[in-house]
Amino acid sequence: MREAISVIGLGYIGLPLAMCLCEQGHRVIGIDVDPVKLRDLSAGRTQVMESYEGEPLASILQRHLASGRFVPTGDWAMAAEASSHIITVGIPVHENGVPDPLPLLAAIRSLGAVLRQGDLVLVRSTLVPGMMEQDIIPLLAETSRMVPGTDFAVAYAAERVAEGRAMYEFRTLDVVVGGLTPACGERAKALLSTLTDGQVHLTDLRTAQLTKVIENVQRDVNIALAHQIKEIAEHHGVDVYELIRLANTHPRVRLLEPGLGVGGYCIPNAYAYIAASLPKTRPVPLLTLARRINEEAPIRAAAQLERQLAALGKRLRESTVAILGLGMKDGSNDTDSAPRRSLVNWKSE
Numbered sequence: 194m195r196e197a198i199s200v201i202g203l204g205y206i207g208l209p210l211a212m213c214l215c216e217q218g219h220r221v222i223g224i225d226v227d228p229v230k231l232r233d234l235s236a237g238r239t240q241v242m243e244s245y246e247g248e249p250l251a252s253i254l255q256r257h258l259a260s261g262r263f264v265p266t267g268d269w270a271m272a273a274e275a276s277s278h279i280i281t282v283g284i285p286v287h288e289n290g291v292p293d294p295l296p297l298l299a300a301i302r303s304l305g306a307v308l309r310q311g312d313l314v315l316v317r318s319t320l321v322p323g324m325m326e327q328d329i330i331p332l333l334a335e336t337s338r339m340v341p342g343t344d345f346a347v348a349y350a351a352e353r354v355a356e357g358r359a360m361y362e363f364r365t366l367d368v369v370v371g372g373l374t375p376a377c378g379e380r381a382k383a384l385l386s387t388l389t390d391g392q393v394h395l396t397d398l399r400t401a402q403l404t405k406v407i408e409n410v411q412r413d414v415n416i417a418l419a420h421q422i423k424e425i426a427e428h429h430g431v432d433v434y435e436l437i438r439l440a441n442t443h444p445r446v447r448l449l450e451p452g453l454g455v456g457g458y459c460i461p462n463a464y465a466y467i468a469a470s471l472p473k474t475r476p477v478p479l480l481t482l483a484r485r486i487n488e489e490a491p492i493r494a495a496a497q498l499e500r501q502l503a504a505l506g507k508r509l510r511e512s513t514v515a516i517l518g519l520g521m522k523d524g525s526n527d528t529d530s531a532p533r534r535s536l537v538n539w540k541s542e
């Protein structure tokens with residue numbers, strides 16, 4: 194069995210990642226602060242809906258618990274059994290749009306205290322670009338009392354997988370890695386190359402952090418465009434899906450389809466992370482507008498429903514509405530990060 198790896202944060206990303214590493218023959222110490230999650234995982238239970246080669250995640254989890262290859266724990270001292278540490282604790286964004294780095298920084302602080310000479314710290318969480326240099330690396334230096342880049346390696350490689358396909362995509366997607374030093378980047382590349390058959394692209398820390406949020410915000414803008422096209426199509430009495438299908442027959446056009454909004458951790462938060470990384474004197478009006486259009490998508494859908502019911506002589510507030518699918522997207526049971534201004538909370542005028 195190869196050396197142990199710690200995976201810090203056992204959520205939608207961390208747990209399937211830990212299982213992929215176990216499948217590769219690594220011993221994995223999985224660390225989380227949620228006692229309920231740890232109790233469930235230790236009993237072989239998980240709500241995360243993933244599978245690999247037809248085997249559900251819970252069954253993979255039970256196999257690796259039984260073999261001792263996976264150890265879920267809240268005990269940070271156990272992270273010292275690992276020489277590589279992969280962090281997947283996220284940065285939630287509050288209702289006011291402000292990212293909250295405290296859970297991630299708490300994890301960094303705890304890790305720093307158990308870090309050893311020669312270890313690798315690989316951050317996979319999506320960050321406010323610049324956090325590696327401004328917050329994470331200084332905090333690791335302070336809590337470990339060692340010199341990052343000399344005594345231990347630090348690198349950043351954002352996670353790109355999509356929920357529902359995570360275990361397949363960990364094995365196949367390209368990864369962009371930024372090291373604190375070229376040697377740190379190479380060390381992270383060596384680890385990631387045991388996980389993915391895709392290419393591992395080496396760059397600097399800041400470019401690696403920005404690449405992830407730019408990928409996500411590109412999707413936010415493209416989805417906003419789809420929502421705007423829906424309005425245009427409606428005005429012209431044209432079927433928006435047919436319109437988009439036909440436009441996409443052009444070789445250089447690739448429109449997305451409109452939906453009920455944008456859910457998940459990644460796409461809605463990208464704007465907040467980018468905005469938090471920029472001074473107020475450098476606004477990003479295109480991104481701001483796209484975010485607003487997407488945030489308001491559920492409200493527009495509810496208003497449309499109200500109009501259509503009215504045309505049938507019915508009132509929305511007296512109707513029972515079935516919403517088919519509460520997950521943040523198809524194939525996901527993640528309802529926490531479904532479009533924020535939900536239809537359920539919508540109040541008609």
Ligand SMILES: NC(=O)c1ccc[n+]([C@@H]2O[C@H](COP(=O)([O-])OP(=O)(O)OC[C@H]3O[C@@H](n4cnc5c(N)ncnc54)[C@H](O)[C@@H]3O)[C@@H](O)[C@H]2O)c1
Nearest residue numbers: 202203204205206225226227283296299300318319352356
């Ligand atoms: N979910 C996705 O589809 C997806 C895709 C790509 C990237 N990402 C990114 O991956 C990261 C993780 O996302 P997620 O969906 O797995 O989040 P999640 O909320 O499901 O999991 C985070 C886990 O971290 C744990 N945690 C919180 N504070 C901790 C601490 N101090 N120490 C140890 N554990 C702690 C939580 O209990 C939770 O289990 C985020 O940065 C997200 O943006 C997510």
